[in-house]
Amino acid sequence: MSISAILNIAKNALLASQVSIQVTSHNISNVNTDGYSRQEVIFDEQPAVRIGNALIGNGVFASGVMRHYDRYLEKELSKKNTELYENKVYAEYFQRIEAILNEDNTKLTSSITEFFNNWQELSLDPQSLAIREGIKSSAQNLCRIIRDMYNGLTQLQIELNSKVKNEVDNINRITAAIVDLNKKIFEGSSQTSESNDYLDKRQTLINELAAKMNITYFEDKYGMVTILTKDGKLLVDGGNGWELDLLNDSDTGFYRIGWKNSSDNLTDITDSITSGSLRGFMAMRDEEIVRFIDDLDTLAQVLIEEVNTIHKDGYTLNHVQQVPDEPDNILFFKELTGYYAKDIDISDEIKSDIKNIAASEEVNDLTGKPVGNGVALKISGLMDEGLFYDGTATFVNYTSSITNKIGQLTKGALSVAQYSEDTMVVMEKQRESVSGVSLDEEMANLIKFQYAYQAAARLFVVADDLFKSLLEAVR
């Protein structure tokens, strides 16, 4: 065994400590990086050298950089992410719908009451023009409120639709990045600090992708990852990626999701996206909001039809006598055949002349003037009639059931999102405890490696002294 061997061992030891200090610094500097996994240098003994009959150790070398990481936990986390982000969408958008429908903001129900109360006023004084003016403005107000609510809901649908487009763009960006990282991981040698960072980055991207839609993924023998949609369409396979694209639903005009194969043909995979934020956006857009739009439509339709049916059999202040005398057949609300809540408005006749509001259902045979308050009385009576849910619910029952429904849904969505978040926190804690960086730990390591470095440097001095004594001996 030569003295130069000591120098060699010292050099290797110095190098190993240096690498460790470098990795420790890397850990310290990434203490707050999301998705970062703590790294550690793996030391190995150099192969021993046989001297005589003895095998003598030959120092150390850094054989690799290990990443503290729990594969199964990461898989669970990405699955949990899918659920969490879908539930977050529901919580956010149900709250938005709630704000649109909240009686405190809309005053819908109190406007309905005001409208029918004005008809009662007219029943007390069927000739009054002032009360007719009141009926007209309260009806216009009520129509505006219903239209505003409708517009609020459709605006939300449009917003969700553009979110679907954004998400698809994001998914394509993420899969492209994952493909890129797959290649780098394949090319890079294994277990260096660099490829560990690629693995961390890729895992973060996979989690991000999983937040958007349900996927399955696995690693191949080269460490590259394959990602599939729920119905087995490939998104990433090693160094190849497949894109998603938007299709237009001809019924609703909203986007659907298509998968583009290698020859650029699109397959509709919308129905196989059953969770994740993308599913959340589409479910809100196509199912939940639509339910409330339908509710508003029913409300508007019943209001229009019931009031019109009574009103057109009435005699207005502009009634002209004929023989035999017929009702004026004037509609109070504009007649609609669909999109009731979107277009609800009072009729042009009423808009242009409030005398066209009928209060009476009889006419004086002699003078041709309207008699009594029959129409006003009947219309104001609608307030307490069971016109919804097969005759079991009045206007107020109906609107308060809408309030109850959105309240229940929002409350449920909020508590489910909270639950998802809580379980996510627990899992993230576990992940942190495996992969996270503890500064105290790193500090201890730093000191440890610093001493090892100093000791190795010391070896140089010893070897140097040995050489010196040897040289002096032969002088």
Place this chain on the structure above:
Amino acid sequence: MRVTDKLRYDVFKRNLITIREEIDRTQTMIASGKKIVKPSDDPVAASVAMAFEVEKGINGQYTKNLERLHTVSCYYDTSLNTIHDLLIRAKEVAIAQASDTMNPSTRLSASEEIKGIIEQLVTIGNTKVGNTYIFGGKITDGIPFTMDDDYSVTFHGSSEVMEVYVDKRTTEKAGISGDQVFLSDTNIFNVLKDLKEALEGNDVEGIRESINAIDTSLDKAETNIAYAGTFSSALDRLIEAMNTRNNNIATTLSDILDADIEKVISDFNTLSTAYQALLYSMSRMQELSVLNYLT
């Protein structure tokens, strides 16, 4: 379990957010005085409260209707009493003039008084409150009674009266028709016209007959006064009942919606203490680092 620095900060941050959220919610309660701000705070209570709120609005309208009927009923009361007085006066005149001591000239001048009474009755019949002739029945826009030169009176109103809502699905007659007061059973105008003509024609027998007819008219007037009295006291009771109901609704609404301020404020204090304690513990935790011992 390894507790890393990021974990420590994340947990701190989450706790901070949770408490801040609670503080924010409590503050909204204190500011608004309400424990239910959005339907999702308590869906059932929110929808029940909404229905009650509406009922309060509708009851307000019923109360308005009742009060309006009550005002009109006062007019009926006055009018019917005046009619009664006028009939008594007519009866006095008839009895006086039926006496053999009277002569054609006194009878002729008495007929002038009867004419005056007929004119006054027509004026009463045409009483108008607001836009409405109260004796016109359903026809409220035209004069109900017109009188010709020969003191014959024609009724242009309807015998039916309008109805208005005074409660859910309950209507009440909005008045008394001129037909019921002046015409049906005995036509008061005809009775007085006959008297007037008998007086003019010095027809003692005719005058005597009118006394009986006036008696029948008086009976009718008294029945109507009693009817109006019952009507008005029924309205009083309904208004009273409506007020009681509205008070009950207000109490229930307050139970459902209003926050218990003492409780909320004590919650708020607990939360702000927790918040301060959290900040304090974090600042103390920061001191627990090996970095503080390395020089």
